[in-house]
Amino acid sequence: MAHKTAKNMALPKSTPAGRGPRRTLWLIAAGLVAGVAGGVFAFRMLVPQAPMPEPAQPSEPEEIMVREEPVEISTRMRPGEWTEESLQAHIEDYRQQIRAMGAAESQIVTNVERTENGAVRVVVSWDRQR
Template sequence: MARRTARIRNNTAQATRPKRGRAAWLILTALVAGVAGGIFARRAAVPAGNSQPGKRAATEPVGTNTPDVLLPRTEPVEISTRMRPGEWTEESLQAHIEDYRRQIRNMGATDAEIVTNVERTEEGAARVVVSWNRTGL
């Protein structure tokens, strides 16, 4: 029986002693995760082929960030809002319309291509839609 007790004591002593190398393994894992996270963050923050800010890569075509590339020329552009009764006056409504028209003009539309639509309800609400008809008139 003494022998069995000795084994139990021996096993409990091994179970309470920290395993060697576990702390080093955790530190190494944390370092690897930190490096991988830094690489991911850099790739997400800097576009591909543009590793240095302000310098253009030789293979990158000029003007890739222009709106012509992002939207097809036939796709309409629209700015709209809905205002509840009491939220607007005729003056503020006209100011909204002019602001939306100015924003679309800044995108490259001519005055002939800008279409404005204002709907008023019986309850006093208003819906304003200013759009750029890019397909032609």
């Protein structure tokens, strides 16, 4: 028969929770990932980045309209909504907007139609054919 002391000296067959070869492999893998991530971070911080070339800015915005088509700004005002001074201010504002688009003074056409009941229709256009 075996001695009682032989039983006491045997190692336990199961490992305590949280220990074992799986846990060890997981810790090694996590350490490797953390080390690689830290190395990449250190490299990016220490090595200067190559300057990115800036995209060329277009000198003029792309055209939305066809260049040959006329541009027109118009409005209609009912009787009592306008005076001669406000009418002239509207006309000059519209002419300035057309000038800002690139029209020459000779290309700006202004047409004012007055009705019998006191209404007015104002059309300021950019005739690109002129």
